[in-house]
Amino acid sequence: MSQNTRTQDAGKHNQITEGVIWKQLLLFFFPILFGTFFQQLYNTADAVIVGRFVGKEALAAVGGPTGTLINLLIGFFIGLSSGAGVIISQFYGAGQEEKVSHAVHTAIAFSIICGTVLMGVGILGAPFALKAMGTPDEIMHHAVLYMRIYFIGVIPNLIYNMGAGILRAIGDSRRPLYFLIASCFTNIVLDVLFVVSFHMGVMGAALATIISQLVSAVLVTLVLIRTKESYHLIPAAIRIDRDMLKRIVRIGFPAGLQSVMYSSSNVIIQTSVNTLGTNTIAAWTAYGKIDSVFWMIISAFGISITTFVGQNYGAGKKERVYKGIRVCMIMSFAAAILLSFLLFTFGNYIYLLFTTDAAVIEKGTEILRYLAPTFFTYVCIEIYSGSLRGTGDCWIPMILTCLGVCALRIIWICVAVPLRPAIETVIFSYPLTWTTTSVLFIVYFNWFSRLGRLGFPIRFRKQRQET
Numbered sequence: 001m002s003q004n005t006r007t008q009d010a011g012k013h014n015q016i017t018e019g020v021i022w023k024q025l026l027l028f029f030f031p032i033l034f035g036t037f038f039q040q041l042y043n044t045a046d047a048v049i050v051g052r053f054v055g056k057e058a059l060a061a062v063g064g065p066t067g068t069l070i071n072l073l074i075g076f077f078i079g080l081s082s083g084a085g086v087i088i089s090q091f092y093g094a095g096q097e098e099k100v101s102h103a104v105h106t107a108i109a110f111s112i113i114c115g116t117v118l119m120g121v122g123i124l125g126a127p128f129a130l131k132a133m134g135t136p137d138e139i140m141h142h143a144v145l146y147m148r149i150y151f152i153g154v155i156p157n158l159i160y161n162m163g164a165g166i167l168r169a170i171g172d173s174r175r176p177l178y179f180l181i182a183s184c185f186t187n188i189v190l191d192v193l194f195v196v197s198f199h200m201g202v203m204g205a206a207l208a209t210i211i212s213q214l215v216s217a218v219l220v221t222l223v224l225i226r227t228k229e230s231y232h233l234i235p236a237a238i239r240i241d242r243d244m245l246k247r248i249v250r251i252g253f254p255a256g257l258q259s260v261m262y263s264s265s266n267v268i269i270q271t272s273v274n275t276l277g278t279n280t281i282a283a284w285t286a287y288g289k290i291d292s293v294f295w296m297i298i299s300a301f302g303i304s305i306t307t308f309v310g311q312n313y314g315a316g317k318k319e320r321v322y323k324g325i326r327v328c329m330i331m332s333f334a335a336a337i338l339l340s341f342l343l344f345t346f347g348n349y350i351y352l353l354f355t356t357d358a359a360v361i362e363k364g365t366e367i368l369r370y371l372a373p374t375f376f377t378y379v380c381i382e383i384y385s386g387s388l389r390g391t392g393d394c395w396i397p398m399i400l401t402c403l404g405v406c407a408l409r410i411i412w413i414c415v416a417v418p419l420r421p422a423i424e425t426v427i428f429s430y431p432l433t434w435t436t437t438s439v440l441f442i443v444y445f446n447w448f449s450r451l452g453r454l455g456f457p458i459r460f461r462k463q464r465q466e467t
Contacts, residue, residue, distance in 0.1 A: 016171050016311045017093060021320070022327050025304050029331075031173035033300040035164075037293075038177070038184040044289045045184075046205040049191045051286075051354045054201050059354065060281040061142035062205060065135045067288065068270040070150060072263035073122060074157065077114050079259040081107065081162045082306070083252020086389055087244070088169040088231070089307050093314030097230035099244075104166055104224070104231050106244040111162040113240075115155030122151025133267060134274045136281070142202045149203060153210025156217035163220030168307055170231055179219040187212035254398035255389065261406035268413050272426050279357070280423055283364035286354040290347055290368060294339055294375050301332045302386035309390025322451065325387045332383055336376045343372040367427060374431035380438040381405070384445045393450055400444060404437030 016024055051059035084107035091099040126147040127140075135143055160183075164176035187208050194204025224233035273284050305328045312321045348365040355361065385397040412429045419425075446452045 016308055017315045017317055017320070021324050022331070025301075025308060025324065025328055025331070028168075028171070028173050028307065029300050029304045031177040032168065032303050033296060035173070035177040035180045036296040036300055038180040041184050041188075044292070045188045045191050046209060047285065047289055048353055049195050050202060050205050051282075053196055056278060056282045056355060056357055056360060057139045058142050058202050060136075060278055060285055061139040062146055062202060062285075065130055065133050065139075065270055065274065066143045066147050066150075067285070068263065068266050069126075069129050069133070069147065070122075072260060072267060073118055074154070075259035075263050076256040077111075077118065077158055078161055079254075079256030080114070080249065080252040081111070081158075081165050082255045082389065083248040083250065083394075084110075084162065085165040085169040086251050086306065086310050086392060087247055088166055089310030089390070090314035090392075092170045092230070093311035100170075100230040101232070102241045102244045103248065104233060105237050105239060106241045107162050107166060107248065108159065108224075108233060109238045109240050110245065110248070111158040112155060112238075115158040118154050118158070119151050122154060123148050126151070133271045136274065136278060138278065139281075146202050146206045149206035150209060153213055156210070156214040160213060160217040160220050163217070163224055166224065166231055167220070168303060169310070170229075171307065171311070175223055176220065179216045182219060183212040183216035186215050251389070251392055251394050254394035258398040258401045261402045265406040265409040265413075268410055269426055269429065272413055272417050272421075273423070275421065276423060279359045280363055282355065282357070282360045283351075283367060284423075286351055286360070286364050287367045287371075289354070290343065290350050290364075291371065291375075293343070294336065297335050297339065298332060298375075298378065298382045301328055301335070302382040304328065304386075305383055306386040306390045309387050313391050321387075321390075325383065325451070328387075329379070329383050332379045333376060336379050340372045340375045344369055347372065363423070367423060370424065371427055371430055374434065377431055377434040377438055380441050381434065384441040387451060388445070388449055391450055396444060396449070397441070400440045401437060404440045405433045408436055409433045 016028065018024075046062050047059055050062050084103060088100055088103050088107075091103060127144050130140060130143050130147070160179070164179070167173070167176050190208035190211055191205055194200045194208055198204060200207070221233070224231065225235065227233075270284075273281055305325060308324045308328070309321050312318075312324065347368045348361070351361045351364045381401065385401065388394070388397050409429045409432075412432060413426065416428075417425050444452075
C-alpha cells in the first residue's frame with residue numbers, strides 16, 4: 001500500500017485534517033470532556049461518600065494531601081505519555097503505519113515499567129511524604145491507607161491512560177469515553193457497597209477506585225488488541241524500541257517535568273493549607289472537586305488542539321493549523337467566562353454534596369468566589385502549550401510554565417504567606433501566576449515559536465493581497 005493510499009485511509013477514519021474546523025474540534029472535544037468528567041466523577045464519588053458517611057477527617061485525607069501527592073507522581077507519567085500521543089498523531093496523519101505500530105508497542109511497554117516503579121515508590125514512600133507535608137495527625141492514618149491501596153493498582157491506571165492517549169492520537173475520542181463511563185459506574189457502585197454497606201471507610205473507597213481503574217484498563221487493551229488498523233496491539237510484541245522511546249521521551253519529558261513542577265508547587269500550597277486546620281483542608285478538598293469542572297473543560301480543549309495540530313502538521317496543512325488554534329482559543333475563552341459566572345453564582349450549593357458542616361461550607365464558598373472569576377487568565381497557557389506540543393515544541397513551553405507558574409508560585413508562598421497566614425494569601429498565587437505565564441506564552445508563541453513564524457507570513461501575504 002502506498003503512503004498516499006494510507007493517508008487517504010487515515011482520513012476516512014477521522015476528519016481532523018478536513019472539514020469545518022470548529023465542528024471537527026467540537027466533535028473531538030466533547031467525548032474528551034465527557035470522558036474527563038466521568039474520570040473526575042469517580043474520584044469525586046470517593047470524596048462525596050466518605051465525606052457524608054465517614055466524616056470530614058476522611059474527606060480531608062482522601063482528597064487533600066493524598067490527592068496532591070498522587071497527582072505529583074501520576075502526573076509525571078501522563079506528561080511523559082503525551083509524547084507518545086504527539087508522535088503517534090504525526091505518524092498517523094502522515095500515513096506511516098509501521099512507525100505507528102512501533103510507537104504503540106513501545107508506549108505500552110513503557111507504561112508497565114513506569115507503573116512497576118511508581119507502585120514501589122508510592123507504597124514505601126507514602127508515610128514519609130505525607131509527614132513531610134505536615135499532614136495533621138487526625139487524618140494521617142486514613143491518608144497513608146488510601147495512598148498505599150491506590151498505588152497497588154497503579155499499573156492498570158497507567159495502561160488505561162496510555163491506551164486512551166493512543167486512541168485519541170488517531171482521532172478516536174469516543175471509546176475512551178465509553179470506558180470511563182463503565183469505570184465510573186463501577187466505582188460508584190463499589191463505593192456504595194464497600195463504604196456505605198460494608199462500612200469499610202477509606203479502605204473501601206480506595207479499593208473501589210483501583211478496581212474501577214482495572215476495568216478501564218482491560219477495556220482499552222481489548223480494543224487495541226482487536227483492531228486491524230496500524231495501532232493494533234500484539235501482546236507478544238510489547239517491547240521497548242530504543243529509538244522510538246527516545247523520540248517519545250524527548251517530546252514527553254518536558255511535559256512530565258512541567259507536571260512535576262506544577263504538582264510540587266501544589267504540594268507546597270497544600271502544606272500551607274494544612275497549617276490552617278481541618279475545616280480549611282476539607283473546604284479546599286471540596287473546592288478542588290468543584291473547580292475540576294473548569295480543568296476538565298480547558299484540558300479537553302488542550303488535548304483537542306494538540307491532536308488537531310499534530311495530525312494537520314504531520315499532513316503538511318500548516319495554514320489549517322493556525323486557523324484551528326485561533327478557533328480553539330475563542331471557544332476556550334467563551335467556555336471559561338461562562339463557567340466562571342455559573343460557579344460564582346451557584347457554586348456554594350454544590351458544597352452540600354460534600355458536607356453539611358457550616359464552617360466548611362462557608363470557607364469553601366469564600367475560596368470559590370475568590371478564584372472562579374480568574375479562570376480566564378489560564379486559557380492562553382493551555383491552548384498555546386497544547387498547540388506547540390502538537391508540533392513537537394515542548395521544551396520552551398515547559399520552561400515558561402515552570403518559571404511563570406511554579407517558581408513564582410513557590411516564591412509567593414514562601415515569602416507572602418508567612419507574613420499573612422490566611423487562605424486568601426495562599427490562593428492569590430493562582431491568578432498571579434496564571435496571568436504572568438499567559439503573557440509569557442503570548443510573547444513566545446507570536447514572536448519566537450515555529451508556529452509564530454508560520455503565522456506572520458500568512459497574515460503578511462493576506463495584507464499584501466488586500467493592498
